[in-house]
Amino acid sequence: MRIVHNPDHHRHDARHEMYRGRLVPCHETPDRLAFVLEALRQRPVGVLSGPEPVSDAELRAVHAPRYLDFLAGAWEAWVALDPANAALDILPSVWPVRGFRHDVEPLNFAARLGLYSFDAGSPMVAGTWAAARAGAACAVTAARAVLSGEGSALALTRPPGHHAGPDFFGGYCFLNNAALAAQTLRDGGAARVAVLDVDYHHGNGTQTIFYARDDVLTVSLHGDPMTEYPFFLGHADERGEGAGLGWNLNLPLPRGTSAATWFDTLDHAAQAVERCQPDALVVALGVDTFEGDPISGFHLRSADYLRLGERLARLGLPTVFTMEGGYAVAEVGVHVVNVLEGFEA
Numbered sequence: 001m002r003i004v005h006n007p008d009h010h011r012h013d014a015r016h017e018m019y020r021g022r023l024v025p026c027h028e029t030p031d032r033l034a035f036v037l038e039a040l041r042q043r044p045v046g047v048l049s050g051p052e053p054v055s056d057a058e059l060r061a062v063h064a065p066r067y068l069d070f071l072a073g074a075w076e077a078w079v080a081l082d083p084a085n086a087a088l089d090i091l092p093s094v095w096p097v098r099g100f101r102h103d104v105e106p107l108n109f110a111a112r113l114g115l116y117s118f119d120a121g122s123p124m125v126a127g128t129w130a131a132a133r134a135g136a137a138c139a140v141t142a143a144r145a146v147l148s149g150e151g152s153a154l155a156l157t158r159p160p161g162h163h164a165g166p167d168f169f170g171g172y173c174f175l176n177n178a179a180l181a182a183q184t185l186r187d188g189g190a191a192r193v194a195v196l197d198v199d200y201h202h203g204n205g206t207q208t209i210f211y212a213r214d215d216v217l218t219v220s221l222h223g224d225p226m227t228e229y230p231f232f233l234g235h236a237d238e239r240g241e242g243a244g245l246g247w248n249l250n251l252p253l254p255r256g257t258s259a260a261t262w263f264d265t266l267d268h269a270a271q272a273v274e275r276c277q278p279d280a281l282v283v284a285l286g287v288d289t290f291e292g293d294p295i296s297g298f299h300l301r302s303a304d305y306l307r308l309g310e311r312l313a314r315l316g317l318p319t320v321f322t323m324e325g326g327y328a329v330a331e332v333g334v335h336v337v338n339v340l341e342g343f344e345a
């Protein structure tokens with residue numbers, strides 16, 4: 001297994017996210033990745049490397065140019081408003097909802113920030129763009145490795161990606177690493193690609209990116225959006241649209257779901273992947289399904305991640321993993337490496 005590590009991830013190190021009316025310390029922190037690297041030192045299940053460069057064209061195959069331009073220039077625009085802003089994180093506070101215009105990009109910075117986001121939980125700092133872009137390069141590099149015959153690869157990166165859509169960020173995500181990996185696999189010759197999202201939260205960004213397409217199957221098992229973030233997408237009746245009808249599968253589960261039920265549902269997800277007969281698989285690997293996760297509500301235990309890896313390996317597909325959520329920080333490394341070990345066994 002090839003493991004492509006993001007050397008710039010630590011540059012995304014925000015202070016606070018808005019949660020229940022307060023600014024609370026960020027859940028998505030640089031030490032999450034440090035714990036994975038430490039677990040890999042103890043159990044070297046793969047060969048570590050850095051990312052190759054990614055082109056703007058590759059990013060634009062998934063994200064809107066004006067969104068990418070906004071992200072790339074956001075910090076400079078923020079500090080230009082007031083030099084004192086350099087000491088503050090960027091957080092949106094105004095959004096265009098139903099009936100508002102989305103086709104006109106306002107000049108005002110706060111308004112542009114709201115246009116391109118969907119929550120106040122995803123702060124940006126000076127290094128966010130560099131970290132996210134290097135993370136995208138990790139995802140593309142991992143996909144290229146699999147295209148070159150490597151059986152599997154992990155984009156070991158943060159910030160995560162599966163909540164980021166064609167032109168919006170949120171849920172701690174800015175660039176959709178799983179979608180970039182899937183698109184790279186498509187462009188490299190895979191006729192059909194499946195994305196299987198096992199993060200606790202619905203992969204709304206990935207779903208949105210591929211919703212009308214019949215070349216990428218998106219499958220997500222996640223906390224029921226009636227009660228769980230991201231709330232406004234992820235229901236079972238979202239099956240794709242146009243040519244993509246039948247190419248999206250959501251398997252929402254109630255908060256409190258046991259490991260036994262979760263694995264039964266994973267089996268349904270895996271069967272849907274098999275039916276589509278893809279040439280390659282992308283696994284959006286969140287480990288916030290852990291019973292000890294501070295913001296989630298499923299009950300997987302550490303050893304269950306070995307089983308998850310084994311089940312994914314049974315699909316027998318060239319596989320790219322992208323690192324998504326998981327906020328029981330000290331356990332994240334053990335869980336990610338358990339998945340990889342189970343996969344390689």
Ligand code: Q9C
Binds near residue numbers: 161172173286
């Ligand atoms: N109720 C990922 O796992 N905030 N993102 C939830 C707690 C957003 C999670 C607040 C959670 C986003 C990649």
Ligand code: ZN
Binds near residue numbers: 326
């Ligand atoms: Zn998550």
